[in-house]
Amino acid sequence: MAETDSQTPVIAVIDDDANMRETVAALLTENGFEAHAFEGIAAFGAHGADGLDMALIDLKLNGESGLSLAMDLRARGNLPIIMLTGRGDEIDKIIGLEVGADDYVMKPFNPRELIARIRAVLRRTGRMTAPRPVSDAAIRFGDLRLDLQKRELLDAEGDEIALTNGEYRLLEYFLRHPDRVIPRTELLQELGSDLSSYVDRTIDVLILRLRRKIEPVPSKPVHLQTRRGQGYLFALGSEEG
Template structure:
């Protein structure tokens, strides 16, 4: 499998911005990956019919009118590689198109470096591909509640049985925000500001929809939540220990 012999997954960074390529390549290298910075699709295709690549980071809008979308579709069909699309900040159309390609994830520019690495790890893990060893876990990288815990390094929700409970990116960010602010009433508008662009794919009552989805994953009885509780007319509060359901 690509990346195993050399000791780290190979991540192609296909972007026409040389500064961004260099920044992302340095970040990947520091995190145990082998970056492969490329300016366009032609450079990727020049690698041959079976390139030693584990994942592709692709800018949706490349220079010279080249479509990152078309490149992603071609790579997906020919190689079956996991793909993360890089899209413009605040461009809802870009994000929707990026997901419609069958991409495994998307990141809006500018992005948080730690989050990018966590997303790359998560996508590789779901695809069954190699990933560099993680640093030792410490208490401040784990946020526990009840019998569950949120692993910030792996971006995983771990259930009482030790198995991962799959979360969408918006669900993960919502849960992390609650766990960083336990026992505090948080208004819906504050949650929307916190999640920002991740809400672009939803219509009205976005937070309510995400709350319902999250409750189905973390509450024994979603209709009687003990952790993610409603404070009517005020917002939501997250109780890390068992409390009276509302």
């Protein structure tokens, strides 16, 4: 099922680790894909590959072989496949690619890298011919611009300001909800889908790092403002708070 401009790529996640399965599914949904999660081959088999644009398959399923599933899918069609594994054995990677997998991603993976590889495979196999439409191509604040398609923060000259995945997600959330006090609990919930180890203090660390990257004077923030006892507020303009 090749994607047109109005279609959302549908991706199956087959992994026996419930946390990993839910984390990847949530990450896919956040990045504009439709995700279907399956615990193993039997559950996936009951659904079938019809209507899918890609399968993300864990190499070592509980009592089952992800390689066998990949071989079966490749024998029955040309569904793009990315293998996921926590093992570092190069032989596994070679076998996975030989049986027809389009790419191979090692756990733990960088979420942005996984999404980039998924999009690359979908484009290469003709399953995604255009970038996912977004409400705005970018959001500007001060002299900076957050490119929502490339997931990049750019300065006034167009040079990228490097952000970690957590910093990017936090900044994007603020920019999509400007001029509103956002409590810590809401920020933790937003980050918790694939950063479950975050705790309350981690928000403070991310806020500090973001201020160093986006504020002219980090100790006197004009954008990312603290509301004591309430949370944080992001001002798109230049009013100091």
